[in-house]
Amino acid sequence: MRSTALLQRLRERGVLRVAASYAVIAWLLLQIADVTFEPLGVPRWLMIALITTAVLGFPVAIMLAWHFELGDRGLTRDNVADAAARPVVHGLRRYADVAIIGVLLATVAALLVRQSDLAKPPPPDRPTIAVLPFANLSGDPEQEYFSDGLAQELLDRLGRVPGLAVIGRSSSFSLKGKDLDTLAVAERLGATTILEGAVRRDGVRLKVSATLLDGRTGRTMWSQSYDRAMTDVFAVQEDVAAAVIASIVPAARGEPASAAAPPMTANVSAYDLYLLGLSAQEAQTGHRARDAVNYLEQALRVDPRFAKAHAALARALLIWLEQAVVPPPADAEKRAEAEIYKALALDPSSSEAYASLCALLYRAEHADAEANCKRALDLNPNNTTALWLLHDHLRPDDADVVLTRLAQLDPASLRFWRAHIRTAFWQGGGDAYKKEFDRALPFFSADPDALNLLGRSARTRGFAAQALHASLLIERAGNLDLAAFSTIVPLMLVDNEPRAKLMADWLRRRDPLQDIALWFALELAVLTADRKSVDALTAELSLRHAANPQGLGGVAFWLAVQGRYAEAAEVYARAGPLLDINSNTPGEGAHACSASTPALLRTYRAMGRTDEAQRLATRCLALLRGRYEEEDTPRDSDTALALAALAANEGYKDEAVRALRTNVERKPLELFFDPRLPWYRNLEGHPGYADYLAERQRRMEQARAEMESIQEQFPDSVIVRMIRTGQAP
Numbered sequence: 001m002r003s004t005a006l007l008q009r010l011r012e013r014g015v016l017r018v019a020a021s022y023a024v025i026a027w028l029l030l031q032i033a034d035v036t037f038e039p040l041g042v043p044r045w046l047m048i049a050l051i052t053t054a055v056l057g058f059p060v061a062i063m064l065a066w067h068f069e070l071g072d073r074g075l076t077r078d079n080v081a082d083a084a085a086r087p088v089v090h091g092l093r094r095y096a097d098v099a100i101i102g103v104l105l106a107t108v109a110a111l112l113v114r115q116s117d118l119a120k121p122p123p124p125d126r127p128t129i130a131v132l133p134f135a136n137l138s139g140d141p142e143q144e145y146f147s148d149g150l151a152q153e154l155l156d157r158l159g160r161v162p163g164l165a166v167i168g169r170s171s172s173f174s175l176k177g178k179d180l181d182t183l184a185v186a187e188r189l190g191a192t193t194i195l196e197g198a199v200r201r202d203g204v205r206l207k208v209s210a211t212l213l214d215g216r217t218g219r220t221m222w223s224q225s226y227d228r229a230m231t232d233v234f235a236v237q238e239d240v241a242a243a244v245i246a247s248i249v250p251a252a253r254g255e256p257a258s259a260a261a262p263p264m265t266a267n268v269s270a271y272d273l274y275l276l277g278l279s280a281q282e283a284q285t286g287h288r289a290r291d292a293v294n295y296l297e298q299a300l301r302v303d304p305r306f307a308k309a310h311a312a313l314a315r316a317l318l319i320w321l322e323q324a325v326v327p328p329p330a331d332a333e334k335r336a337e338a339e340i341y342k343a344l345a346l347d348p349s350s351s352e353a354y355a356s357l358c359a360l361l362y363r364a365e366h367a368d369a370e371a372n373c374k375r376a377l378d379l380n381p382n383n384t385t386a387l388w389l390l391h392d393h394l395r396p397d398d399a400d401v402v403l404t405r406l407a408q409l410d411p412a413s414l415r416f417w418r419a420h421i422r423t424a425f426w427q428g429g430g431d432a433y434k435k436e437f438d439r440a441l442p443f444f445s446a447d448p449d450a451l452n453l454l455g456r457s458a459r460t461r462g463f464a465a466q467a468l469h470a471s472l473l474i475e476r477a478g479n480l481d482l483a484a485f486s487t488i489v490p491l492m493l494v495d496n497e498p499r500a501k502l503m504a505d506w507l508r509r510r511d512p513l514q515d516i517a518l519w520f521a522l523e524l525a526v527l528t529a530d531r532k533s534v535d536a537l538t539a540e541l542s543l544r545h546a547a548n549p550q551g552l553g554g555v556a557f558w559l560a561v562q563g564r565y566a567e568a569a570e571v572y573a574r575a576g577p578l579l580d581i582n583s584n585t586p587g588e589g590a591h592a593c594s595a596s597t598p599a600l601l602r603t604y605r606a607m608g609r610t611d612e613a614q615r616l617a618t619r620c621l622a623l624l625r626g627r628y629e630e631e632d633t634p635r636d637s638d639t640a641l642a643l644a645a646l647a648a649n650e651g652y653k654d655e656a657v658r659a660l661r662t663n664v665e666r667k668p669l670e671l672f673f674d675p676r677l678p679w680y681r682n683l684e685g686h687p688g689y690a691d692y693l694a695e696r697q698r699r700m701e702q703a704r705a706e707m708e709s710i711q712e713q714f715p716d717s718v719i720v721r722m723i724r725t726g727q728a729p
Contacts (some may be wrong), residue, residue, distance in 0.1 A: 022061045026054040034225070127248040128408065130167040130191035130215075131155040133176045134208075135198040147199040148173070149275030150208070150237070154195065157241040159382035160351070164248070167191055168384035169282070171412035174443070186215025188443075190411050193221065193248050197240075206230045210240045212247055222247045233271065234264050265299075265306040273299035274309045281316045289320035289328075307347035314339035314356040315385070321363075336360055351380035358389050369393065384410050391419065396426070412443055414450045418457055425461065430668055437466045441473060448479040455486045462667035464493040465706035472714045480718060481510060487719055488520050490707065493669045494700045497524055499723050506728040515544065519554055526558045527676055534562070542571070549574045553596075560599035561677060565606035572603060593620040595642045595672050598649035598679045617650055628659065637666040641673060649679035657688035664692065668699050 033050055131154050136147040152169060159166045167189050175185060182194055197210035211223040222243055226236045265271050277295035280288045296313040299306060317336040320328040329335065337360055343353035354376035361369035370393070376386035384406065391402040403419055410416045417440040425433035437458060444450035455470030467490040475483035484503045491500040501524045507517040518541055525533035538555055545551040552575045559568035597620055604613035624643040644659035663670055674680070675693060683689040711720045718729055 018061055022058060030054060127193060128165040128167065128191045129158060129193045129195060129244065129248065130172045130185065130189045131158065132185070132194060132196045133173050137198050137200040138202070143201055145276050145279035146201055149278055150199055152278060153237055154241055157237065158244060159380045161245055165408055166382040168410040168413065170384070170415065171410045174412045182213045182215065182218040188412055190408060191215050195244060204230050206233055206236065208236050212244055230268050233268070264308065265303045267303045270299045270303035270306050270309065273302065274306065274312065277312055277316065281312065281319060287326055289316055289323055290326050292316035293320060305346055307343050307350055308352065310339045310343035310346065311350050311352035311356060314343065314353065318356060318359050333360070333363070349379055351376045351383045354379065355383055355386040355389065358386060362389060362393050382409055388415065414444060414453060417443065418453065421457060433461070433463060434466060437463070441469065445473055446477050448474045448477045448482055451477065452482055452486055459489040459671065462493060462669035462671065464490040464669060464703040465710055468707050469710045472710065472717055472719060475717055475719050476714070481507060483719055485517065489671060493671055494704050494707065497528060498726065500524060502722060502726060502728060522558055526561055527674060557596050557599045560603045565603045568603045569607045572600065593623050593642060595645040597642070598645050601649060617646065620646055621650065637663040637670065640666065641670060645679055648682050651682065653683055653686050656683060657686055657692060660692050664695060669696070669703060
């Protein structure tokens with residue numbers, strides 16, 4: 001009876017109503033704070049203070065509700081005797097309590113449903129996850145390597161889970177700094193789920209927040225925040241990986257999965273140096289490869305049993321060998337091999353080590369290379385390094401199968417798009433090439449270097465309009481000099497030599513040390529019979545290459561084209577033997593048995609070395625004919641053009657014209673063909689050659705029209721103004 005009476009008095013004084021409202025509002029505020037404080041970088045003590053305030057405020061609210069009442073006269077002290085009628089509230093205020101309670105109940109219900117499995121989207125049938133680079137909330141840009149490294153390690157852990165496709169780092173990290181929402185990211189990467197997060201490293205404390213988002217709806221599937229000691233970084237990675245797998249993998253496998261990680265280091269300093277090494281390694285350049293080696297060697301001095309650091313060091317050494325801008329150590333290859341076997345001794349399940357072993361064996365053309373790449377993929381089906389190694393070394397048809405897998409795992413990387421565009425051309429011709437090239441450009445619209453590499457593929461394959469489009473985007477991205485340089489070739493492809501010369505001369509004035517612009521200027525001077533410019537450019541290039549005369553082969557070539565054979569012979573002698581005339585395997589040198597060989601043959605003959613010239617011509621013709629007739633001839637036009645040039649020079653007109661026709665089937669326009677070259681003059685009067693020249697002219701006119709259409713899209717372009725007015729700024 002006493003309990004019932006007390007409950008009645010609490011209800012009459014509105015205490016129960018206030019207690020319920022207070023509890024719901026406080027809970028709601030704490031939920032909002034828990035979600036927002038960490039990403040906003042709010043100090044941890046503020047969350048603790050908010051919880052303390054909410055707890056201490058509850059008895060205060062109860063006491064105020066007992067002693068005060070809200071009526072028509074506002075807030076008044078409650079002096080009404082027990083069991084007496086309570087003050088009545090009229091008007092809209094009469095329904096305030098009902099409205100507030102109704103809204104609070106609806107809010108609570110919505111939050112509970114949202115946090116339950118009822119509101120979560122079902123896991124995808126074929127899950128594909130993209131791990132985005134985690135945001136660095138440390139306030140120190142130098143800590144970027146750590147937040148990136150944490151995401152990289154999660155990506156590697158998830159990559160070993162059967163049934164889960166993981167987008168490669170080069171694609172997922174390509175979106176770093178771009179303001180794209182979840183749906184846009186998922187569409188661009190082809191991902192069904194997105195993992196994003198933030199990292200704050202504060203002394204010995206580590207704060208990590210991670211969120212798993214559904215790529216189809218943008219809704220949160222799972223989220224969690226961690227506030228741990230730095231020594232717990234591996235436990236945080238394990239927890240995040242396990243939560244992600246539990247959320248999305250069972251649908252694919254029919255059972256729970258776990259990401260069993262390979263042995264890591266227990267030393268945080270070694271791990272820190274390892275992440276610095278990974279960051280440097282990903283730059284894929286000689287200078288940064290050297291830095292990567294230094295960091296990883298330091299990590300291994302701290303912890304010699306750090307298996308992943310041994311595997312990463314092997315890869316860094318191999319990258320350094322490939323990108324030898326900075327001379328690599330003389331024993332780099334042997335050191336890489338030693339690091340691979342150290343990694344495998346410590347961790348036989350190291351997919352990274354097997355991928356490095358595959359790369360090492362491919363360098364040596366060893367038969368076991370492919371098997372080791374496949375072993376790396378058995379251990380981690382999402383190892384894009386191993387997939388790219390296979391793609392680059394398999395036969396074209398087999399490589400296309402691998403490229404299909406890479407289309408899922410590495411869809412936003414420059415490497416994928418270059419391979420994809422090339423394959424589109426092989427399979428679908430020029431129209432397919434143009435379509436896929438245009439699709440690729442938006443991915444790299446703010447990256448001048450990537451646009452230049454895309455443009456280079458268009459230039460070498462004879463797509464003048466696409467090459468110009470890339471150049472104009474390079475200018476828009478902020479690199480005018482690179483844009484001007486990359487515009488020279490598309491102008492030469494359509495025989496717009498005055499504008500090409502304008503660009504080359506302008507670049508030489510802006511950067512007198514620019515070497516490549518000199519070569520373009522020399523070619524244009526020769527083809528336009530500008531003898532004065534030829535002499536000046538030849539002298540300048542000879543002076544620049546005095547310490548490295550092997551680079552003078554191009555000077556000798558253009559001297560021979562003009563019929564200046566004595567001068568050409570002198571330069572060829574300085575440049576060193578470009579061909580071993582007596583070799584049983586001719587054609588291995590940089591300029592051997594190529595489209596430039598006729599210039600060397602003419603020089604030999606003019607200087608009385610006719611026997612040598614004949615032996616060279618016979619051997620090169622045999623070599624090029626064999627390549628040309630092979631069923632598996634590479635799907636480019638280099639062999640066809642080299643055969644056409646040599647056959648024309650040696651008087652085999654029908655064969656030369658047939659090779660030129662093959663060339664035009666494989667390229668819309670050919671940069672290294674010019675009817676003014678002396679050996680092609682031998683073909684004048686041949687009906688097939690006339691047809692070839694007519695088709696070439698038609699294609700140039702079509703390309704000019706396409707280039708004009710593209711220029712219309714860049715009304716403020718300096719490059720466009722130079723092309724149209726013929727005046728440099």
